[in-house]
Amino acid sequence: MLRFKYYSKIWWQLSRNSFSIVLGQRVALLFFLVAKVFRFVLFTGFLFFLISGTKNLAGYNTNQVIFFFLVFNVIDVLSQFFFREVYRFRPKIVSGDFDLTLVKPANALFISLLGGADLIDFITIPPLLIATIYFGGLLHPSLTSTFYFVLLLINGFLIAMAFHIAVLALAIITFEIDHMIMIYRDLTSFGRFPVDIYKQPLQGFLTYLIPVGIMITFPAKAFMGLIGTSGVVISLLIGILSLLISFKFWNFALKKYSSASS
Amino acid sequence: MNKYLSIFKISFQEEFAYKINFIMWRVRNVFQIIVTFFLWDTIFAVPGLVVFGYDKSKILTYVFALMIVRAIVLSARAVDVSSDVAEGNLSNYLVKPISYFKYWMTRDIGSKVLNLSFAAVEFIALFIILRPPFYFQTDIYTIFSFLIALVLAVLIYFSLLFIISAVPFWAPELGWGSQFLVIIVLLEFLSGSLFPIDILPIAWQRFVMATPFPYMIYFPVQVYLGKITGIAMVQGFLISFFWTGGLYITMRYVWAKGLKVYQAFGR
Numbered sequence: 239m240l241r242f243k244y245y246s247k248i249w250w251q252l253s254r255n256s257f258s259i260v261l262g263q264r265v266a267l268l269f270f271l272v273a274k275v276f277r278f279v280l281f282t283g284f285l286f287f288l289i290s291g292t293k294n295l296a297g298y299n300t301n302q303v304i305f306f307f308l309v310f311n312v313i314d315v316l317s318q319f320f321f322r323e324v325y326r327f328r329p330k331i332v333s334g335d336f337d338l339t340l341v342k343p344a345n346a347l348f349i350s351l352l353g354g355a356d357l358i359d360f361i362t363i364p365p366l367l368i369a370t371i372y373f374g375g376l377l378h379p380s381l382t383s384t385f386y387f388v389l390l391l392i393n394g395f396l397i398a399m400a401f402h403i404a405v406l407a408l409a410i411i412t413f414e415i416d417h418m419i420m421i422y423r424d425l426t427s428f429g430r431f432p433v434d435i436y437k438q439p440l441q442g443f444l445t446y447l448i449p450v451g452i453m454i455t456f457p458a459k460a461f462m463g464l465i466g467t468s469g470v471v472i473s474l475l476i477g478i479l480s481l482l483i484s485f486k487f488w489n490f491a492l493k494k495y496s497s498a499s500s
Numbered sequence: 501m502n503k504y505l506s507i508f509k510i511s512f513q514e515e516f517a518y519k520i521n522f523i524m525w526r527v528r529n530v531f532q533i534i535v536t537f538f539l540w541d542t543i544f545a546v547p548g549l550v551v552f553g554y555d556k557s558k559i560l561t562y563v564f565a566l567m568i569v570r571a572i573v574l575s576a577r578a579v580d581v582s583s584d585v586a587e588g589n590l591s592n593y594l595v596k597p598i599s600y601f602k603y604w605m606t607r608d609i610g611s612k613v614l615n616l617s618f619a620a621v622e623f624i625a626l627f628i629i630l631r632p633p634f635y636f637q638t639d640i641y642t643i644f645s646f647l648i649a650l651v652l653a654v655l656i657y658f659s660l661l662f663i664i665s666a667v668p669f670w671a672p673e674l675g676w677g678s679q680f681l682v683i684i685v686l687l688e689f690l691s692g693s694l695f696p697i698d699i700l701p702i703a704w705q706r707f708v709m710a711t712p713f714p715y716m717i718y719f720p721v722q723v724y725l726g727k728i729t730g731i732a733m734v735q736g737f738l739i740s741f742f743w744t745g746g747l748y749i750t751m752r753y754v755w756a757k758g759l760k761v762y763q764a765f766g767r
Binding site for chain 1: 520521524525527528531532534535538539541542543551552671673674676677678680681684685686688689694695699700701
């Protein structure tokens with residue numbers, strides 16, 4: 239409990255610092271915010287228009303397809319809000335400044351992963367959640383489906399965390415991160431649509447190996463009552479396994495850190 | 501001329517120096533094509549289905565043509581100009597006996613040649629794997645029109661990129677923000693990279709077609725497919741020429757103004 243309080247305090251302090259930096263450049267904040275809202279609105283509009291012409295997408299109606307897209311956004315925006323520091327990790331490795339993180343009296347992974355919450359994404363979270371709840375309500379879910387949805391949403395977030403940890407570890411080993419994180423973003427963008435639209439073996443690859451399907455499509459499907467208890471259990475196991483593997487990978491990478499240029 | 505040839509060679513070699521970066525960039529392009537391909541492939545799963553005036557063959561040709569057109573038009577090193585201005589690195593070029601615009605155009609051409617060669621390989625590989633129904637254009641007149649549309653698209657993108665990259669002259673902190681808004685978000689939706697513009701309602705189509713964005717991707721692809729002919733093609737080329745000239749004049753004007761207020765921040 240004490241450790242939790244300690245790290246909560248650190249996170250709050252680091253987040254405040256990060257927010258202050260962004261608030262110091264308000265016009266830039268506005269540009270990014272407008273761009274993100276534009277992207278969201280234009281894509282939602284595209285989906286609306288597309289499904290109105292085709293009547294369905296892989297058997298899903300307009301509200302369902304929009305809900306898949308909203309769930310993708312919830313996990314994507316939450317990940318970006320919490321894990322924005324990952325995008326700033328490479329210069330620390332290249333310059334050797336990561337040494338300064340290692341000597342701090344806090345876990346280096348915690349600081350590298352959660353040390354710079356993003357204000358821009360934070361602002362978009364409430365309207366996104368309201369839209370998700372609104373469109374979710376239109377699907378008339380049962381109590382069990384809602385419970386499974388919340389459980390798998392948390393699981394999806396944990397898988398996203400595992401991805402980000404893996405990217406950090408790869409950055410230590412290869413000095414490369416910018417494209418790696420964008421590849422992660424591209425892979426998750428497969429989840430903007432239900433993974434059912436992809437043909438095998440790509441669908442299986444995206445569901446279980448990456449696992450974008452479990453991360454994004456499964457929570458939405460569980461909400462629609464399309465995933466049973468066994469599916470939920472398997473998803474949770476894969477989520478936990480992803481996280482454990484990413485922790486192992488981080489510890490392995492940490493031993494390879496050469497403190498170059500410092 | 502020789503100095504620009506040297507810049508071309510160096511730029512080409514530089515792309516190979518950062519192999520992982522380049523490969524990752526190409527991988528990302530392939531991912532985007534796969535998502536778009538499967539989206540439309542699923543929509544047109546029912547044989548003979550025609551939606552928004554497209555059948556499966558036409559829409560998948562559009563998706564595959566995107567791969568080549570994007571590689572030619574959107575591969576540009578000039579995306580780095582914004583940070584040159586914001587960080588004061590522009591000074592290094594201003595003292596050299598070269599034209600800054602020609603320097604980046606030369607580097608862009610190097611990048612386009614390299615990206616096009618890789619896109620061609622990816623095209624063949626994905627074509628063999630996905631086996632889409634593809635329409636090969638054989639009419640010489642249409643191919644020639646397509647090539648002109650491509651050249652105009654490259655010039656429009658170049659000018660637009662330089663106009664956006666001029667923002668840091670006045671607000672250095674807005675460099676990436678303005679690129680993100682215009683080059684990433686607006687370009688993705690309004691250029692036809694995600695969907696053909698003619699699937700939109702008429703009012704929306706008219707609005708989008710009045711902007712420069714569709715003339716970078718959608719218009720060249722439609723010309724290739726033979727979907728734009730006659731008066732519509734002439735009209736499209738006229739608007740395309742208008743944007744090419746208009747954006748070029750705007751770029752020169754904005755940069756002339758920008759260089760007067762340039763303070764080499766960070767130097």
